[in-house]
Amino acid sequence: MEMEKYFRVDKLPHIWCPGCGHGSVMMSIVKGIDKMGWDPEKVTVVSGIGCSSRAPGYMNFNTLHTVHGRPIAFATGIKLANPELHVIVITGDGDGAAIGGNHLIHACRRNIGINVVLFNNQIYGMTSGQYSPMTPEGSMATTSPYGNIEPPFDLCELTRSAGANFVARGTVYHLPKLDSYIEKAFGKEGFSYVEAISQCPTYYGRRNKMKTPLEMLEWQKKNSIDIKKARDLDSEQLKGKIITGIFAERDDEEYTARYDQLIKSVQGGKE
Amino acid sequence: MPKKGKVEIKESWCKGCEICATFCPKKILGLRNDGKMEVKDPENCIACNQCVLRCPDYAIKVEVIENND
Ligand SMILES: Cc1ncc(C[n+]2csc(CCOP(=O)(O)OP(=O)(O)O)c2C)c(N)n1
Ligand code: SF4
Ligand code: SF4
Ligand code: SF4
Ligand SMILES: [Mg+2]
Numbered sequence: 001m002e003m004e005k006y007f008r009v010d011k012l013p014h015i016w017c018p019g020c021g022h023g024s025v026m027m028s029i030v031k032g033i034d035k036m037g038w039d040p041e042k043v044t045v046v047s048g049i050g051c052s053s054r055a056p057g058y059m060n061f062n063t064l065h066t067v068h069g070r071p072i073a074f075a076t077g078i079k080l081a082n083p084e085l086h087v088i089v090i091t092g093d094g095d096g097a098a099i100g101g102n103h104l105i106h107a108c109r110r111n112i113g114i115n116v117v118l119f120n121n122q123i124y125g126m127t128s129g130q131y132s133p134m135t136p137e138g139s140m141a142t143t144s145p146y147g148n149i150e151p152p153f154d155l156c157e158l159t160r161s162a163g164a165n166f167v168a169r170g171t172v173y174h175l176p177k178l179d180s181y182i183e184k185a186f187g188k189e190g191f192s193y194v195e196a197i198s199q200c201p202t203y204y205g206r207r208n209k210m211k212t213p214l215e216m217l218e219w220q221k222k223n224s225i226d227i228k229k230a231r232d233l234d235s236e237q238l239k240g241k242i243i244t245g246i247f248a249e250r251d252d253e254e255y256t257a258r259y260d261q262l263i264k265s266v267q268g269g270k271e
Numbered sequence: 272m273p274k275k276g277k278v279e280i281k282e283s284w285c286k287g288c289e290i291c292a293t294f295c296p297k298k299i300l301g302l303r304n305d306g307k308m309e310v311k312d313p314e315n316c317i318a319c320n321q322c323v324l325r326c327p328d329y330a331i332k333v334e335v336i337e338n339n340d
Contacts, residue, residue, distance in 0.1 A: 003329065007329075012284060012328075013286070017286075018287055018288040019290060019327065023328055023329070024327045027329065175324060175325070213290060214289065214290065214293050217290070
């Protein structure tokens with residue numbers, strides 16, 4: 001892999017903490033772009049705000065670091081204006097599931113050609129460890145000092161139901177599988193959602209008896225369960241588990257293609 | 272005969288997280304006192320690339336120096 005082609009190497013090393021999983025997920029995305037053979041000039045990477053959302057700053061493509069929760073809104077505008085661009089959104093569990101959750105479901109419903117990769121470290125890393133809508137039940141966070149009583153959102157189920165063409169969840173521990181999901185997502189027309197379980201040893205691990213990045217990776221390994229096996233288990237048995245695999249894979253028509261047809265038919269009607 | 276590799280660690284990018292050392296099947300990587308990773312036993316590298324794949328900071332390169340496949 002040619003680092004200089006895809007990274008702004010003068011900006012490296014990145015600011016992420018030692019052992020933070022975000023570096024691994026960023027590389028997985030870059031490998032996916034490389035596999036697709038996309039011209040970097042035709043790739044636009046958009047993010048919101050968070051540790052995860054800092055990724056585009058290191059990536060040597062057209063990049064846009066927007067405001068908290070809104071990367072999909074910006075990306076929708078970009079894709080509509082320039083449908084030939086490959087538009088990738090990098091977001092976090094706070095950015096994408098809390099403040100930005102509404103944009104996510106509507107982008108799925110439209111099935112617009114945007115590839116979302118959500119770095120799920122189950123916490124607000126950047127702001128020092130508040131719980132997010134994807135923090136597991138029982139977890140400690142600065143805002144849940146006695147344990148989180150809320151159940152986490154399953155965004156794979158949500159995006160699948162809302163109409164995304166491709167949906168998958170992988171982990172940094174199972175990195176080669178994550179690479180393959182991202183590659184499949186990039187190969188799809190229409191909306192894709194890939195959730196990457198990442199580790200935040202600094203603000204999630206330390207508070208949850210996993211001080212080192214290695215303990216967090218071990219946790220990912222132990223708690224992951226393949227979607228095919230998960231189908232035979234009930235919700236009680238699946239509590240606290242990370243269900244991995246492909247949740248949706250279909251070829252419904254992409255939004256900007258439909259929009260283009262509409263324009264053509266309306267203009268054609270005038271003649 | 273397995274492959275042989277030459278490991279290069281970019282010290283300025285290494286944050287000493289020890290992920291590479293844990294995943295190295297030959298257990299030839301270890302932290303130095305100053306918190307940077309080093310190759311303790313360069314002779315035994317089999318160029319499996321696990322350390323390259325796993326380093327979240329892209330600080331490791333492995334060159335295949337002998338391939339007897
Ligand atoms: C409108 C607005 N509200 C709140 C914030 C503060 N804020 C910055 S990042 C963040 C959460 C980030 O969490 P996540 O998206 O999970 O990213 P991570 O840092 O965990 O990778 C919050 C709440 C903000 N910048 N803007
Ligand atoms: S605070 Fe957490 S998410 Fe942010 S860089 Fe550090 S380890 Fe990564
Ligand atoms: S994985 Fe990378 S950053 Fe971590 S200790 Fe090894 S070389 Fe250094
Ligand atoms: S290439 Fe394999 S054997 Fe060589 S240092 Fe890396 S992990 Fe160890
Ligand atoms: Mg987060």
